[in-house]
Amino acid sequence: MSKPTKTELTKYRALLERQLASLRGDVGSMRDEALRASEQDASVDHLADQGTDNYDQGFMLGLIENEEETIQHIVEAIERIDGKGDWDFGVCPLCQEEAEGIKKKEAGKKDAKKDAGKKVVVKKPAKPVAKIECWIQKARLEYLPWARYCVRHQEAEERNRDIA
């Protein structure tokens, strides 16, 4: 896995902008429809239909909620491309966290060994820790440019959500 190139970032950005525009349009018209349905409920007396209408409205509001979540993810992905996000575009922050955790553990082990051994006089300045970067698979980004995590972590995240 490698860092997305500038050309790829431009392509993803264009794709995200387009998806954002079409989703925003959808949410607007869906919300209008849901509101219109509720106004009708108040003015017209069709009690027999009310059950279905409430169901439809709930269903539609549910769709809006999902779309708004997707919109949020798209907006954040564009921010990541622009360097204003919480992490670099295309990186899985959970993989990064994991890798950093392992690195820290290894560093801890090394220190313990050093203490147990003979006097180590030469003290080299600590090397700057190379930034660990874990890139999301390109195929996944092509399909879902607003993906926040790699497939493995996305699945883990969704499992957590189901429990909560």
Ligand SMILES: [Zn+2]
């Ligand atoms: Zn990951």
